[in-house]
Amino acid sequence: MPPPQPERVSDESAIDLYYWMSLTRGVEERALNLYRQGKLPGSYYTGRGQEAIAVGIALPLRRGEAGDWLSPWIRDLGSYLVHGVPPWRIFAQFMGKAGSTTRGKDGNLHIGGREWNIPCQVSHMADMIPLTVGAALAYQQRGEDRVAVTSFGDAATSRGDFHEGLNIAAVLEVPAVFVAENNGWGYSTPISKQTKVTELYRKAASYGIPAVSVDGNDAFAVHGAVQAAVDAARAGRGPQFIECRTYRMGGHAAHDKYESYMPMEVLAEWSDKDPIKRLENALIEERALPEGRLETVRDRVKEEVRQAVELAERDGYPDASEAHEGVFADEAP
Amino acid sequence: MPPPQPERVSDESAIDLYYWMSLTRGVEERALNLYRQGKLPGSYYTGRGQEAIAVGIALPLRRGEAGDWLSPWIRDLGSYLVHGVPPWRIFAQFMGKAGSTTRGKDGNLHIGGREWNIPCQVSHMADMIPLTVGAALAYQQRGEDRVAVTSFGDAATSRGDFHEGLNIAAVLEVPAVFVAENNGWGYSTPISKQTKVTELYRKAASYGIPAVSVDGNDAFAVHGAVQAAVDAARAGRGPQFIECRTYRMGGHAAHDKYESYMPMEVLAEWSDKDPIKRLENALIEERALPEGRLETVRDRVKEEVRQAVELAERDGYPDASEAHEGVFADEAP
Amino acid sequence: MPELTYLEAINAALHDEMEADPRVFCMGEDVGRQGGAFGATKGLQQRYGVMRSIDTPVAEAGIAGVAIGAAMAGQRPVAEMQFGDFVSIAFDQLITCAAKMHYRIGWAVPMVMRCPNGGGVGGGPYHSENVEAWFHHHAGLKIVCPATAADAYGLLRASIRDPNPVVFCEHKFLYRREKAEVETGVDADVARIGEARIARSGDDLSIITYAATMQLSLSVADSLAAEGTSADVIDLRTLIPLDIETVLASVRKTGKVLIVHEDNLTGGFGAEIAALVAQRAFEYLDAPVTRVAGLDTPIPFTPVLEREYLPTEEDILRAARDLVAY
Amino acid sequence: MPELTYLEAINAALHDEMEADPRVFCMGEDVGRQGGAFGATKGLQQRYGVMRSIDTPVAEAGIAGVAIGAAMAGQRPVAEMQFGDFVSIAFDQLITCAAKMHYRIGWAVPMVMRCPNGGGVGGGPYHSENVEAWFHHHAGLKIVCPATAADAYGLLRASIRDPNPVVFCEHKFLYRREKAEVETGVDADVARIGEARIARSGDDLSIITYAATMQLSLSVADSLAAEGTSADVIDLRTLIPLDIETVLASVRKTGKVLIVHEDNLTGGFGAEIAALVAQRAFEYLDAPVTRVAGLDTPIPFTPVLEREYLPTEEDILRAARDLVAY
């Protein structure tokens, strides 16, 4: 079902969206170059074309250790940025440097830390959903008006943990928000082979969870839907579900030869719907903002990315001895 | 949604239903006595009040090794009887005798065997659902017009394996039939704490699986719905889902003090809806069959139960050495 | 001091920790109003409310994941598996999320997964598993296996207070059979995780064991004493972390080691003990490192077969005599 | 004979078994048109159709359960986990349904669960696990761990033909690094499950190992030879069933045993080997039973840490020298 029309965000907030989305793309484009130069170990994933979702999920949330729990999916680098992770530490993570939030123990967007209330996601798809329900339960038990939010891809909806997590959330009526990013693909598998019910928001009906479906390439739509869902959850109206319709603008990972299975004409259509281009048009055509303001944002982003890479490159690697440390916590938090 | 009106079954088939349901109850009542006399090791579960489902699921199926796969839930002793397991071997199973289908290695309704195409269910709820999908896949791959059927309780719908199994079945369009027995309880937990969507047939919509909901205490309704679903699956129209609405007429197991949590007035209402009483009325009032014919059936049942118990009691226990045997199969079937 | 069964001791530990710390709560199938399938959580919901003794849907992976998330968000969840066997469904959540979170980002996961464990109760293949060896290999989980009512109480409280995920294996056979006077109450002593106990002291032989077979081993030690053989009986109490020093000290003293557990032999925790002893106490060994354990099969249902599966006093006694005679 | 990589050998084994037996089919995430994340199933869908190389939803428990059911219904499923790490999600299906079905009713479950296994590829904690020890404790599953391209081919075919559920651990590090001339084709030789191989023969020391560390151990044996030490290198090839006689014969000959695996130490399969040797070859042991294995931690991502986690030639060499000098 279509979401309620979100009220129009201020120009300031619109510029804010533009800044974060641009920063997200800036960081990812730079990281992709570094990967291609062989400067990043492991494999590399980008969320290009899904920046409106990554940023739209995070902006409505309260930040910091006492803020809202956010467990983003690997496409959502922007969520980490908005929720507080400094860009240079994300580069450090990709590089496996000591300054990464995992001190090199984990890679790509397996990023997290108490200070941002971002748990460190695992590879196993949908595993973070029950954890998010648990965090929401904790807030509910303590009577705190905090919410727990997680995002995941369309293929994750096939996993048992998606089902168990959503059902428990509904029964316990916890303040959790679930964001499904329907980009039409799970690696090389089209959503049609993933499920017969490709309108993912309809799956929430099995649990009695209110759900909406929005255009995931429309930053305002995503932001508005998430804001409404978060408000509802915070107000004690239980878990909420949002489907964001988008498209994976390339391979599953940087090494994936997606040309072999992805229809190029569809890809072309979607690149016309690029969320950043679209936001620029909205800002300039509809809101008649001076091109200069966007220019300023882009310059700021360039500079921040440059500095971030510089910091990360200057950063050292963890000492080998650290591999032995940290399996167990010594004292309770 | 309501099922299509099944065409009226013949008096012969109606008597057949009555026979199997009476035999089911006869075996269970006798077994309960034996349990209370301390003659059955382990714990004891009955499906009293759910005989219309147990029998209705199995009657439309093809029997034997080359027949349809049937993986019944622990409430469905009648399914085992109809699909071919001799009553005495069920008593032997309860007694842990050598003549049990597991030679004493497993208990209660963990009964099975190739000869009946009944896999031996496990305790872990919903685990048999993916197995049933796999059997259906095998039939589909080989182009055989066989179906695979499984039943489970309402609480099993909370499990991840329910979700993964149904979704895969739908995507692969295999000839599987899923029967949910909604008796309102999972042990001491009412369905309202199990899920917000207590009309279980609605969960099938998440997978794009056609579903109906029937009165589980109406033998004709269950039989008709299963017949229709099996025909559809056999005809290549993919997986089908049936919800049977009923009530658990007592404790989770014989040792369960259900009086502490189950509202007695509701229990009383439902005992008026007893499926066997109901079928008797239909046979005598609506179909004007002579009381004598039912009498004959009941006598036959009494005698068969008596003989079955006698055989089982005469049966011996497995030799201790058998505990060491059978972990691995020696040659492929 | 009240005399409590092992099961009552568990219930008391839950009561006392919930009294002591508002962050502690229980969750699981039928744990609330019903107080659990065995009654371990009896009275908690009545006393602390529905938010602190939560009836969950039947969803073991979900239960584990929710407990992990709640723990990370500052609570102290104690999740119950109705039977330990069903923790197989939570295996992924425990090893993927719980066990690796602190190593990766230093964020502790203080939760307890209670697993009613073990056979000898006619439960058959799916209500009798010993689950400790499903987890001891995997870095990041603590594993606690009490053998006495006092430890059931003290170690459960210690597990709840531990900042790490703990798989708490409570042996069903001991639930009502083990009794002891246990000092309870919010201020009662809390045991220490990672300390083995010399349950009985002797010089001729070291019996290394835990849980139900610890009790068997004690009576075997009596029989041995009657034959003039004195045995050390080491109750490991916690498998991870393992108090290997106490084990090695005993073996160095006796030169002969008999490792006993109910869980099946191959890859059971006894294999790790044997490996450590054969490496670190090699010079002191006067006889083959010997294990007595359950059969390498599922645990069969009917009594005659289940008895065959389970290690018995006779099995332990025979192995002990062989070692002494060696 | 063509020279094949370990990965090509797996692909060839799948082709040849599907050619030989219409009941054999592959299933898993992206195994169909894509041929799998690593290409192990390349060409199968094109050649045998969509019904015999099936792209499944992302649902590891479901994949395992469907494979079990299909196997019971007469097919020969070969299920692929995209990475072995994800078999944690299928743990319950494998131990609850697959492992116990035949014991309970004598109904065989002939299926293979292919698990791309192991580290050394910069995969981090969730793309590097060695999963063999998740399963070796549990009766009813066979566990196969090839170390060479020839075994990857021959043992995969043997696993597909085996009437039991087999967890097939194929080491990712060896995928493209290991090469050999392998005779393929429907009528080519099929290896035997349960037979270890003396990869190299010597008198001073027995190195017991499998998979990636088998290759490391062979070059360690070269270095040792240069120092005048000759080592037996035993490639276990299959862990369950275990060819213990070959292991014991070697230990009885050399009197010194070094057990090596990449998987982490505690509760790894090496513990079981050590326990068996310490019990059954005790009289022949001239030195402590020694293990070299991965750290008891998750497998960290960044190269400097991953190298620290992994057992190296230096580690093995050092341990071997200590044993020889003992």
Ligand SMILES: Cc1ncc(C[n+]2csc(CCOP(=O)(O)OP(=O)(O)O)c2C)c(N)n1
């Ligand atoms: C449980 C599990 N199985 C398999 C994988 C391997 N894998 C990583 S991403 C991916 C596809 C994810 O698709 P989707 O959820 O739609 O997210 P997207 O990549 O499209 O953003 C797969 C199969 C995994 N990470 N976890």
Ligand SMILES: Cc1ncc(C[n+]2csc(CCOP(=O)(O)OP(=O)(O)O)c2C)c(N)n1
């Ligand atoms: C995975 C799993 N968790 C817990 C149990 C313990 N248990 C056995 S039956 C049952 C309740 C089943 O309720 P339902 O599915 O509605 O079937 P019913 O008993 O009502 O027929 C539970 C929780 C189990 N068998 N399997």
Ligand SMILES: [Mg+2]
């Ligand atoms: Mg996707």
Ligand SMILES: [Mg+2]
């Ligand atoms: Mg029910």
